[in-house]
Structures are given as C-alpha cells and as structure tokens.
Amino acid sequence: MAFVIFPLAALLEIAGCFSVWAVWRQGANPAWLLPGLAALAGFAALLALAPTEAAGRAYAAYGGVYVAASLGWLWVVEGFRPDRWDVMGAALCVAGALVVLFGPR
DSSP, X not given: OHXXXXXXXXXXXXXXXXXXXXXXXXXXXXXXXHHHHHHHHHHHHHHTTOXXXXXXXXXXXXXXXXXXXXXXXXXXXXXXXXXXXHHHHHHHHHHHHHHHHHSOO
C-alpha cells in the first residue's frame, strides 16, 4: 500500500506547492491556488493512510519518496533533466525511506 500512497501523496503535494510557486513566481492566474489547495488537502489525507503506527515515521519515509518525485516533476513538468548527482541523491533518499518504513522493529 505504501508504494501507492507515497507517490500519489508526493504528486499532490508537489502540484499544490507548485500552484503557489506558479502564481507568485511566474505570474500565473491566482485561480490556480484553488486546485492547489485541493491537492494539498488530498496529500494530507493520503499521507494519513500510510501503513505505519506513527505519524513521524510516515513523514520520514515519505520524505525520501518526495525527493525522488520532485526530481521527476523537475524533468516532466519543468523540462529540466536531473543530473547524475540528483539521481544519486534521490536513490539515497529512497533507500533511506525503505529502511525507515520496512526496517525490522
């Protein structure tokens, strides 16, 4: 379930935050803030479904997925291809997220 929840949550969070970025930094129509707020609410709801008993652990594991998803957004939406350092950093973050989420307790 985590393999579905975290990537979807990341997409919603990045989209919501990007709506603010687009309005403030790129001059987009302020109406974009409404779907951005809806995306952020969806992000919070999804993250609350994370398969762990503690919110902090869910947030920590999600952080690694967020880093990788952000670089995907950088490439697909913004048109900037991540370099090898971006990819290596994201791989480290995802590895850390897996350890946090699935490490033996």
